[in-house]
Amino acid sequence: MTKLNYLIISSLLLSACAHTPPKPVIEAVPVQETTPPVAVEPPPPPEPPLPNVNLSEDLLYEILISEVAQQRGYGDLALEGMTDAASQTRDPRLARRAAQFALESGNTQRGIAAFRLWEQLEPTSVVPARLLSSTLLRGGKIEESTIAFSKVLAQDSAHADQIFLQIEPLALAYPDKAAGLKLMQTLAQPYPQLAEAHWSVAQLARAAGDMTLALSSTQQARTLRPDWSRPVILEAELRQKQSPQAGLDVLREYLKQYPKARDVRILYARLLLDQKQYPLARAEFQQLAAEVPDNAELAFAIALISLQMNDLKGAEAQLKQALTAGNKDPSTVHYYLAQLSEANKTPDEAIAHYREVKDGEYAFNAQMRIAYLLSKQNKVTEAREHLHQIKPDSNQQRVQILLVEAQLLRQAKQVAEAHQILSQQLAKLPNDPDLLYETAMLADTLGKYEESEKHLRKLILLQPKRAHAYNALGYSLLDRNLRIPEAMALVEKANKLAPDDIAIMDSMGWGYYRSGKLEESIKWLKRAFAGNPDPEIASHLGEVLWTHGEKEEAQKIWQDSLKTNPDNALLQTVIKKFIP
Numbered sequence: 376m377t378k379l380n381y382l383i384i385s386s387l388l389l390s391a392c393a394h395t396p397p398k399p400v401i402e403a404v405p406v407q408e409t410t411p412p413v414a415v416e417p418p419p420p421p422e423p424p425l426p427n428v429n430l431s432e433d434l435l436y437e438i439l440i441s442e443v444a445q446q447r448g449y450g451d452l453a454l455e456g457m458t459d460a461a462s463q464t465r466d467p468r469l470a471r472r473a474a475q476f477a478l479e480s481g482n483t484q485r486g487i488a489a490f491r492l493w494e495q496l497e498p499t500s501v502v503p504a505r506l507l508s509s510t511l512l513r514g515g516k517i518e519e520s521t522i523a524f525s526k527v528l529a530q531d532s533a534h535a536d537q538i539f540l541q542i543e544p545l546a547l548a549y550p551d552k553a554a555g556l557k558l559m560q561t562l563a564q565p566y567p568q569l570a571e572a573h574w575s576v577a578q579l580a581r582a583a584g585d586m587t588l589a590l591s592s593t594q595q596a597r598t599l600r601p602d603w604s605r606p607v608i609l610e611a612e613l614r615q616k617q618s619p620q621a622g623l624d625v626l627r628e629y630l631k632q633y634p635k636a637r638d639v640r641i642l643y644a645r646l647l648l649d650q651k652q653y654p655l656a657r658a659e660f661q662q663l664a665a666e667v668p669d670n671a672e673l674a675f676a677i678a679l680i681s682l683q684m685n686d687l688k689g690a691e692a693q694l695k696q697a698l699t700a701g702n703k704d705p706s707t708v709h710y711y712l713a714q715l716s717e718a719n720k721t722p723d724e725a726i727a728h729y730r731e732v733k734d735g736e737y738a739f740n741a742q743m744r745i746a747y748l749l750s751k752q753n754k755v756t757e758a759r760e761h762l763h764q765i766k767p768d769s770n771q772q773r774v775q776i777l778l779v780e781a782q783l784l785r786q787a788k789q790v791a792e793a794h795q796i797l798s799q800q801l802a803k804l805p806n807d808p809d810l811l812y813e814t815a816m817l818a819d820t821l822g823k824y825e826e827s828e829k830h831l832r833k834l835i836l837l838q839p840k841r842a843h844a845y846n847a848l849g850y851s852l853l854d855r856n857l858r859i860p861e862a863m864a865l866v867e868k869a870n871k872l873a874p875d876d877i878a879i880m881d882s883m884g885w886g887y888y889r890s891g892k893l894e895e896s897i898k899w900l901k902r903a904f905a906g907n908p909d910p911e912i913a914s915h916l917g918e919v920l921w922t923h924g925e926k927e928e929a930q931k932i933w934q935d936s937l938k939t940n941p942d943n944a945l946l947q948t949v950i951k952k953f954i955p
Contacts, residue, residue: 454485474489474490536570539566555579619650637663653683781793794817848862
């Protein structure tokens, strides 16, 4: 360290020394490793011989100033000073301290120098070699790191299996996957009877895209350690890419021999679930749950699978067990119990469960479902009051609440009030696409056609691929028998954007009817009616058929639709128009 560097921090050091007693750095200081060690801790080596060095004033000052620099955040200065002190004295304890500074600073190049010095001064310790090998790899010096890792393995061959398991993630993190694989193959070559060596090669081969080598190395690891679950899981993952069932077969056969392998059974159950083999997946999760009957997560998983199987009673029992166990988020469990209650047509019970959803990802949906269920019970006022109590987290949620309230008012035939509520919010959020669309629809219902068209045209500018904006404007014009060519162009644009949409098919048919092309109209309307026998489509199709002279078929369509929709005003109007 230069005299200039000393001067830069001298005032800081003096104040620090005045308040903080210096650490006794001459006595042995253990290294606090900030990176994962490359192997298990071996027995401590005997203390190396210490040099016969006088603790001069200059040496003490350099050590002291390095320590204080480290405390005050001047890591590079501290590392430079401590390395210099270790080099001068050849004291392994100072080299060890310099290595600690190197780890804390993250300076790769200086770290390599510090670890090499420590390794030189304390040759009986394996720790410097481990840290050096890891740092060399992170620094991109892969050939040097290969030599260093080989030395680590040779130094502690009794723990080579564990060393391979700790080298593998370091090699996996290396950006050049092919080079990482080459490193691991070189390290593994002297250890052909070590399952962990083959498994590590398999991991690197998979990362490098060599699936053939990955599979063969995995199988060698399994042969050497048949009970070890990691290679089994890896083989299942590799085979699953070729055939999902092949991956499942690997796990199933292993579980026959080693039924207590919990990690393998969990993976097997999840893969069965992914393949929608619900009965088998549930059976595996039930076996896992039998070992830990109070596990809420497993009970919850079984409940969700039971829901997929439409076993509502089984799902309910498992959800209640998850709730009793208390380890699963209760809001989530109550949400699914509410869903079950809805499926069982017990709305009051569903509402009670939804009210228990206090937080989490389902909290907002639960509150919205309460409003919906209240409205289904004709409690419109109560439903609206509930909506007003919901505190939205975003404008999106705020708009959703308003749209639901508008829908409730519309169903209660309070269209003008619904329109007023949305218009007020639209003034605050003038570019919200959902607000624009719904406000336009309500304006059209109220006969405010200019307003409706203004909103829809703005929506088309904002979202030029929103098919229903074109369709709504085009159909409004067609329904009023206005600007037919323009209206037809709008619904044709909608049809190009959403060719399978039933409502747009109906508009296309109605547009051809307004254009006088009856046969083309019938073709489109029949296609729409086949997709959805909606009473509005039935009224359109019947009218076109009647006009085309197919009166019996028209009457049949109207009467059939009237049986299932006796209160539909549009259908009744059309029938009275042609059959007074």
